[in-house]
Amino acid sequence: KIAAMSSADPNQAAKAAQEIMATYESMKSEVRQYMFKIQELDADRNEHSLVVNTIKDLDPKRRCFRLIGGVLVERTIEEVLPAVRKNLEGIHAMIQKLTEVLKKKQEELDAYxxxxxxxxxRQLDQRVKAAEERERKGAPSAKSGGVLA
Known part of the structure; x- marks a missing residue:
């Protein structure tokens, strides 16, 4: 598509190529942001699971401390455990939603x-490495056209 434009006007083709690459980079960045957020939420989920597993078998009247908005608050386990479980469920649901969105964004990126x-x-580097490996093994490369000298 760009080749057809390049015969008409090289400047226009260059601008089109730049726009395509800018859009591609933007889409790639968006996919990375979703991946990062999912990883962040997964770490939170692991922390919440650890807390639930640690305190679930303890005496419900036992004192514990919970960090709420940067403030350490004294509560009992029976007050804290349901809230932590609810947060854990919310985190799990958010991870599922973001994973679905990530799959769609990745499909859009792949289609683009x-x-x-x-x-x-990375693909170009892999192709270059594969060609170098073939040359080392004595296999004809694409450059030589299959002719050995």
Whole structure:
């Protein structure tokens, strides 16, 4: 698609290519942000699970402390445990929702990448390494056209 534009006006094709890459980078960044948020929530979920598993078998009247909005508050286990469990369920639900959104965003990114034939640098590096490996093993490379000298 860009090649067809390049024959008409090289500047226009360059601008189109820049816009495509800018959109691609933006989409990629959005996917990374979702991944980071899911990882962050997963760490919170693990912490909440650890707290629930630690205090669930203790005496419900026992004192415990909970950090609420940066303030350490004294409560009893019977007051804290339901709240922590509710938070844990909320975190789990949020992770599921974000995972669904992440899958959709990743599919959109993959479709965009395929539509404009965008090759991530990692894929290009892998192809170069594979070609170098073939050369070391004596297999003909794409450059030599299969002719051995």
């Amino acid at each position: 990448q395929e539509k404009y034939d965008i090759k991530p640098a």
